[in-house]
Amino acid sequence: MVNFQKGKVDIVAVAKAAKVSASTVSRTFNHPDLVNPATRKKINRAVQKLGYIRNRAAQTIHGRRSGTIGLIVPTINHAIFAEVIQAFSDSIDKAGFSLLLASHGYDLDREYAMVRKLLEHRVDGVALVGLQHSEATIRLIEQQDIPALEIWNYAETSVLPCVGADNRQAGYMAAEHLLALGHRDIGLIFPDTTGNDRASHRLSAVLEALASRNITVPGHRKTEAPYSVSQAKQATSDLLARHKRPTALLCGNDVIAQGALFAAQKLGLSVPDDLSIIGIGDFKGSADVEPGLTTIRIPAETIGTLAGERFTDYITSDDPTNFRVCCELKCIVRGTTGNISTPPDAP
Amino acid sequence: MVNFQKGKVDIVAVAKAAKVSASTVSRTFNHPDLVNPATRKKINRAVQKLGYIRNRAAQTIHGRRSGTIGLIVPTINHAIFAEVIQAFSDSIDKAGFSLLLASHGYDLDREYAMVRKLLEHRVDGVALVGLQHSEATIRLIEQQDIPALEIWNYAETSVLPCVGADNRQAGYMAAEHLLALGHRDIGLIFPDTTGNDRASHRLSAVLEALASRNITVPGHRKTEAPYSVSQAKQATSDLLARHKRPTALLCGNDVIAQGALFAAQKLGLSVPDDLSIIGIGDFKGSADVEPGLTTIRIPAETIGTLAGERFTDYITSDDPTNFRVCCELKCIVRGTTGNISTPPDAP
DNA sequence: TGAATTTATGAAAACATTTGCAATACTATT
DNA sequence: AATAGTATTGCAAATGTTTTCATAAATTCA
Missing domain, CATH: 1.10.260.40 (lambda repressor-like DNA-binding domains)
Incomplete structure (x- = not known):
């Protein structure tokens, strides 16, 4: 024994x-x-x-697969990616792979360093979040000829295989929902968009949708807040304190939207009567806040699972064919958005 | 080029x-x-x-370290472990190690399988969550003579090195806080405790603390709910609907406590006037709900960082000495708990 | 200037596996 | 009974590195 x-x-x-x-x-x-x-x-x-x-190291050396897949995310910490990491992990585990996980804190140079690090371990493939990466990263992937995948975002034109959703459309849908409810005076709370194509795609689509109705958003209606409930809460408080307040808030994601909701509640505003709030993402917990958060659902679990399945297929296939999967978005209407047409103090 | x-x-x-x-x-x-x-x-x-x-695989084969550390968590999905994973990852990254992450869904047999899997990859060490593991897992670790660490929990008697907090004390502190506020009729919402020593330690300490004041908790004051905001919300609604409601709710962790809070708000109860709620954990977001959640802070980030530092030291040291780190708990009083002594409808 | 060190490099063995090739032992076919 | 094929196994080479040992070159010291 x-x-x-x-x-x-x-x-x-x-x-x-x-x-x-x-x-x-x-x-x-x-x-x-x-x-x-x-x-x-x-x-x-x-x-x-x-x-x-x-000893898989000894197999690896022999040209066999290492049996590991690298996943590099901006952050593990927030609710945002936890779900997709879990699903991806489970999915590749089913195919016999192990997950090497790294994070870069929204810093594309660190992303490059992480890819290198994972390549040292001879991962059989590397999955990145988003479509925006440094030149060096792309060159490295190409040069080393390593299977790579972009998850979370979808774009027809992606240079690598991708599994994700269209963030422009997400922004567009959020804007359309508010417009349909009659809102015209809309506040925007987004994170810094440098190195974060998810956020920048959403924001630009929102602005376009509004512009197409001849609505421009003045500077004092835009605030920046990172993906943190407490900081978003603070930023929203500031926004609502200044000037006359907008009738609705469109937030870069659900974390921010939750912060906005709590800020409104703290100020004694009634949501959605005094203020409508919409997020993007539909993270775990968004359904459960009171009132439930209206949001655009990005199917994180589906994306993670699908990405894992397709990617392991791709890696183990003899003649891998490129692929792109676009996951459906859905506008989930809950309690934080309401019609503007009958304001309590209408004439 | x-x-x-x-x-x-x-x-x-x-x-x-x-x-x-x-x-x-x-x-x-x-x-x-x-x-x-x-x-x-x-x-x-x-x-x-x-x-x-x-090629680190080639180094590994040569008896050098593989440069990877395995971390096996019950789940990545929930807020609970995301923070500690992030901190641990960053911490070992600083020491030049990469993270192999696996999850087992609170199933100790799967935990064993994951340890095996990581050993195939010749991780330089493996970190587990909690102190409760299967016989087979412990035997495997011993037999393979692999550095191992238990995080999240602390116990003087742990068989492996550990970095964490005392969950019994957490339960005790939560109970004491409610007792100090005058609560005697307390509802308990905890997850299933099989294979989850964190939860079972907390629960038993709570019951002891209450028992020492001659308070017993009747069956209809106890509910089981998994670590899910929505399911906890549902369970709480049920609990509050049945019978006369308790004056306070003590929840197994903050996820459950948030669910309880939202349930109370949905029922139109005022927190803390009609009902006090306390959680355990102080997860990201607990500070920001409205009102802010009173809870026992388990310093996840500290635990993760410290665990990473000590463990990499341990692994790279020539003559490693066993260690145990106990992280301080703190009762964070926010808005969801209040004094019972002056109920609005007091005689 | 010669001996004794020190510094810098290469050759070869070792690490734990996989795999192509060859050898052997069977089984089926005529 | 001879032949052809098939199933099973072992030998040895190969994989990409590190490290020990040996050697050569350069430096120090007397």
Whole structure:
């Protein structure tokens, strides 16, 4: 039961114990059909007895796959990516891969460094969030000829395979929802958009949608807030304190929207009667705040699962064909948005 | 600039390009002080030109460290562990390690499988959440003689090194806070405690604290809810609908507490006047809900960072000495708990 | 100036596997 | 019974690195 030769249980130890050659042991693992069932049994017993665990590093060196996939996200911390990481992890696990996870804090130079780091570990593929990456990153991926994937965003024109949703459309849908309810005076709370194409796509689509109705958003109606409930809450308080307040707030994502909601509640405003709020994302928890948050659902779990499946297929396939998957968005109307047409103080 | 010998850039290719031996190239990476600065320069130029990236699998095979640390969490999805994962990841990254992440969904048999999987990748250490693991897992760790760490929980008696907080104390503190405010009729909402020592420690400590004041909690005052805002919201609604409602709710963690808060708000109850609510954890966002959630802070970020630092030290040290770190808890009083002594309808 | 160090480099073995090739032992076919 | 094929196994080379040992060149010291 115990491992006597302490710390020296390799394939040849197993071979010796089973009285066969190392090649045969290797084959039992990798091509079991090529070895006699009786021999296989002997070997498995030896494996059990010695507590042998295969060394994937040694396989990797041999040109075999390492069995790892790298995922690089901006941040693990926020609700935003936790769901997609979990789904991706589960999905690749099913295909026998392990997840090497790294984060870069929205810094594209660090993203590059992380890709390099993962390449040192000879990951079989690397998945990035978003479509915006540094020149160096793209060059590295191309040069090293490593399977790569962009998740979260979708674009027809993506240079790499991608699985995600169209963030422009998300922005557009959010704007349209508010417009349909009659809102014309809309406040915008978005994060800094440098190095964050999700945010910038959403914002530009919102501005376009508004512009098409001849609505321009003055500077004092725009605020920047990072993806943090507390900071968004603060920023919203400031926005609402200044000037006459808008009738609706369109937020860069649900984290910000929650901050906005709490800020409004703190100021004693009634949502949605005094102020409508819409987010983007539909994160875990958005359904449950009171009132429930109206938002554009980005199907994180679907994206993660699908990305994992397609990517592992791609990696293990003999002649991989490029792919792009666009996941559907949906406007989820809950309690934080209401019609403007009958304001309590209408004439 | 381009990689001509396509797909065959190893250390000897670099050596050839720099007109030195492979040993010298290896040394430039691992013991730069042993090689002539001029030669080093030549080699670095060759590395640049060929786009060479070290192969850690090949190092690993040689008995060097793999440079990876495995972290196995119950779930990535919830706010609960996202913070600690992020901190741990950043922390080990600083020491040059990469993170192999796996999750088991609160299933200790899957935890065992994940440890095995990570061992195949020859991680230099494996960190687990909590102190409760299957026999097989402990045996495996011992047998393979792999550095291991338990995070999140603290116990003097832990079999492995640990970095975390005392969950019993957390439960005790939460109960004491409510008792100090005069509450005697307290509802309990906890998750299923099988395979989850965090939850079971908290719950038993709460019951003890109450028992020491001769308070027993009747069955209809206890509800089970998983770590999900929406399911906790539902469970709380049920609990509050049945019977006369308690004056306070003590929740197994902040996710549940948020669900409870939203449920109360939905029922039109005023928190804390009609009902006090306390959570455990102080997750991101707990400070920002309206009113702010009173809770027992478990310093997730500190735990993750400290765990990463101590563990990498431990792994890289020549004669590692066992360690245990107990992180301080703190009762954070915000807006969801209030005094019972002056109920609006007091006699 | 010669001996004794020190510095810089290369050759080769080692690490734990996989795999192509060859050898052997069976089984089926005529 | 001879032949052709198939199933099973082992040998040895290969994978990309690190490290020990040896050697050569350069420096220091007397």
